Amino acid sequence: YTVTINGSASHPIPSTLYGWMWEDINSGDGGLYAELLQNRAFQQVTPQTPGALYAWSAVGGASLSVVDSTVTPSLSTALPNSLRVQIPPKTSGNIGIANSGYFGINVNASWTYKGSFYYKVPVGSTVKGSLTASLASSSGVKLASASVTIRSNATGWTQVQFSFKPKSTPSDTNNVFSVTVDGASTAGQTIYFALFSLFPPTYKNRPNGMRLDLARVLADGQPGVFRFPGGSNLGQSIAGRWNWRNAVGPLTNRPGRLGNWGYINTDGLGLKECLDFAEDLGMTSIMAIWDGYAADGETVPENQLAQYIQEAADQINFVIGDPAKSEPAALRASLGHPKPYPIAAVEVGNEDFFASDTYAAYRWRDFVGNLSVQFPNVQFMATTWIDNPVLNPKAMLYDLHQYSTPTWFAQNSFQYDYYPRDGRKYFAGEYAAISTDPNNLFGSPSQGRMLWPTIEGGFFTSFLPFRIESQVRFIGSVGEAAYMTGLERNADIVFAAAYAPLLQNIANYQWTPNLIGFDAGTVYKSTSYYVQKMFSLNKGDEYLPSTIPSQSGTVFWSVTRRTATKEVLIKIANTNGTPASLTFNLPYATVHATGTATVLTGAQTAGNSPSAPDSIVPTTTKFNAGKTFTYNAAGWSVDVLSVVAY
Numbered sequence: 001y002t003v004t005i006n007g008s009a010s011h012p013i014p015s016t017l018y019g020w021m022w023e024d025i026n027s028g029d030g031g032l033y034a035e036l037l038q039n040r041a042f043q044q045v046t047p048q049t050p051g052a053l054y055a056w057s058a059v060g061g062a063s064l065s066v067v068d069s070t071v072t073p074s075l076s077t078a079l080p081n082s083l084r085v086q087i088p089p090k091t092s093g094n095i096g097i098a099n100s101g102y103f104g105i106n107v108n109a110s111w112t113y114k115g116s117f118y119y120k121v122p123v124g125s126t127v128k129g130s131l132t133a134s135l136a137s138s139s140g141v142k143l144a145s146a147s148v149t150i151r152s153n154a155t156g157w158t159q160v161q162f163s164f165k166p167k168s169t170p171s172d173t174n175n176v177f178s179v180t181v182d183g184a185s186t187a188g189q190t191i192y193f194a195l196f197s198l199f200p201p202t203y204k205n206r207p208n209g210m211r212l213d214l215a216r217v218l219a220d221g222q223p224g225v226f227r228f229p230g231g232s233n234l235g236q237s238i239a240g241r242w243n244w245r246n247a248v249g250p251l252t253n254r255p256g257r258l259g260n261w262g263y264i265n266t267d268g269l270g271l272k273e274c275l276d277f278a279e280d281l282g283m284t285s286i287m288a289i290w291d292g293y294a295a296d297g298e299t300v301p302e303n304q305l306a307q308y309i310q311e312a313a314d315q316i317n318f319v320i321g322d323p324a325k326s327e328p329a330a331l332r333a334s335l336g337h338p339k340p341y342p343i344a345a346v347e348v349g350n351e352d353f354f355a356s357d358t359y360a361a362y363r364w365r366d367f368v369g370n371l372s373v374q375f376p377n378v379q380f381m382a383t384t385w386i387d388n389p390v391l392n393p394k395a396m397l398y399d400l401h402q403y404s405t406p407t408w409f410a411q412n413s414f415q416y417d418y419y420p421r422d423g424r425k426y427f428a429g430e431y432a433a434i435s436t437d438p439n440n441l442f443g444s445p446s447q448g449r450m451l452w453p454t455i456e457g458g459f460f461t462s463f464l465p466f467r468i469e470s471q472v473r474f475i476g477s478v479g480e481a482a483y484m485t486g487l488e489r490n491a492d493i494v495f496a497a498a499y500a501p502l503l504q505n506i507a508n509y510q511w512t513p514n515l516i517g518f519d520a521g522t523v524y525k526s527t528s529y530y531v532q533k534m535f536s537l538n539k540g541d542e543y544l545p546s547t548i549p550s551q552s553g554t555v556f557w558s559v560t561r562r563t564a565t566k567e568v569l570i571k572i573a574n575t576n577g578t579p580a581s582l583t584f585n586l587p588y589a590t591v592h593a594t595g596t597a598t599v600l601t602g603a604q605t606a607g608n609s610p611s612a613p614d615s616i617v618p619t620t621t622k623f624n625a626g627k628t629f630t631y632n633a634a635g636w637s638v639d640v641l642s643v644v645a646y
């Protein structure tokens, strides 16, 4: 291959080109959100049922029941449920409750944990002794504890706050948190509890913040854009929609809701937590508003839409409004952020091509028609197919989702080359090589669905109870890289892009493949994560036209420039097993003799998985550069070359 590079840039590379999309799809509660206790406030459960106690168990024979305000006054309107603990008569030893966390609790002796819970006792209680919060290993080794004296006159909700540092770091995450009392001094008594919480240190020490290791992996990708809070998780039903008012302020104001992915969202990772995280990572936000259509098919009729348009206006005002003029903006200021947050676009719904008739007939029109008057500087993004239907007001931004086969990505890196240059811009808001069966992309693993991204192929059978050797597959980390060279070539109209979904709790997940896996104690970076990181760290700030790759070929490249460092950045995706020799002609008088290559490559069925998390990681090597140089790209490889030239 001979690639001649043009020295004058055709278009800028927007800082927002690469970034993360996040929705709670096995990824917020128990994942990026650092709260360690699952079902911490018994949100959205049915009182007096065993299911209401998920993640909790009795210690020492206590009898437990989740109760609501019909039994005892609630902690708050948003949190109507509490936990009734009845201590058996004539008992002794530790009695109380234990929480198993989100499939484990990561206990680290170098961390100080901060916890809290509420308790109260019935009038006339004669409880004595201490309330002890502790962490213990599954074998019962006590790792940390903190005690307070229980007060028999605490007949109203009383918050206990504590912190502790574990004495040691256990070898695994099978640990439990418990709150116990001394059986002898509380025998036959009843104690109520509500809203437990236990946090490890968080990213940038933000209260109610993000899990350190996951946040750092996301920060390492130097993302420029952050899409939240969905994705499908915007709402399974009208009543269960994502509602910003229920996701800001004190946890006692957050009722939680049944998310789209089959579990209850605490909404502890809420609107301000997302905006603060975006700010911490230098990301501009693409924020979704719920647009009157729920995944269960419920659609708000036009004559009832006003309250939801107002809700969206308030949500936008929370983000960018003037505290002196808007109550939601004043609320933002009161929560510690008087300045507006940066926002790239407000996305109207998610994948609304499922209900594009009402989207076009009135939902897009009424939401954007009203909101664009209130917020003339906000760009609204459509989530239907381009011009199908035609939208009024005209949509200038579209969020396009691409789930397909690895070969599709390699063969469609020219997708945006053919889009009209008419002022409209595109967000490749979700994309991933997801299956090898183009006719059944969302099927099961036995039908071709990928469990884990890999360089080229192979399910991560470590997830499966059986080996499926025959399922050697061509997956797309390299295909995705080929596609991304097209995003850079077309960054004059593609202003942002994100792989999806972002995070996967490997102990309990609803979708595969995902970019980054995790369990209670470890983060697993896929080969697709490394591709995202290699491209994002080397996106440069302007695109240099060069010899166009063959659209039907197997080797793809893009050339950008980082003007501040005078680096030419060449990205190569070799989407088959045959090594490729590329000769580059640079248009600069001075070109350093040596360049740096970051290479991700692996054998046909290699990849990363929890059992082999670092099988394939990027390696950095030097290569001989110069005005003209030849570089050999290994088979199945993504190569990012950097050379200073001017």
Ligand SMILES: [NH3+][C@H]1C[C@H](O)[C@@H](O)[C@@H]1CO
Pocket: 023, 025, 230, 231, 232, 233, 350, 351, 401, 430, 500, 501, 511
């Ligand atoms: N169904 C996919 C498309 C939707 O927008 C996301 O919630 C899902 C996974 O990323």
